[in-house]
Amino acid sequence: MVTNFEFVFQKNNMGIGRRKQSTARVFLNPGTGKLIINNTPGEKYLQYNTIYLTNVYAPLKALGLEDKYDVIVLTKGGGLTGQADSIQLGLARILCQINYEDRAILKAEGFLTRDARIKERKKYGLRKARKAPQYSKR
Known part of the structure; x- marks a missing residue:
């Protein structure tokens, strides 16, 4: 558990990323390349994947x-998959805020594209979004 934060959570210092149901707020500080996710070392949080x-x-x-x-x-x-992808998007967005010239590189790599696919809603008369009840002839 990491508890000694020496930074301030500020809105102008934050990148927000979303994917499916997950949301990530990413903060950058000058440092040595550590990753901390929800007060846990990033490698442990992402299960060393x-x-x-x-x-x-x-x-x-x-x-x-x-x-x-x-x-x-x-x-x-x-x-974890949605959270990892939302962290990636939030990180790319905050890097663009820091240095606007990096936007072209990040955009070409596809890091600034929001994946808009979400779960389809359930329709009435069906069991799930598309699954219909079994057809019975008689």
Whole structure:
């Protein structure tokens, strides 16, 4: 558990990312490249999954800033995949706020695109969004 935060949560210092049901608020501080998610080291929170970790660090690696910033994240909702993708989007957005010239690189890599796919709503007369009751001829 990480408790010694030496930064201030500020709205102008925050990037928000969303994916499916998850939301991530990402804060950047000059530092050594640590990742802290919900007061837990990022590797432990993401269960040491290399796919999730590479997704989260991808915007920083694209700009060559892996060891320049500490990333602090507050995330909720959804599962680990959605949270990892929402962290990636929030991180890319805050990097654009810091240096607008980096926007072209991040946009070309696809880090600034919001994945708009969400769960389809249930319709009346059906069991789920598309699953219909079994057809009976007689």
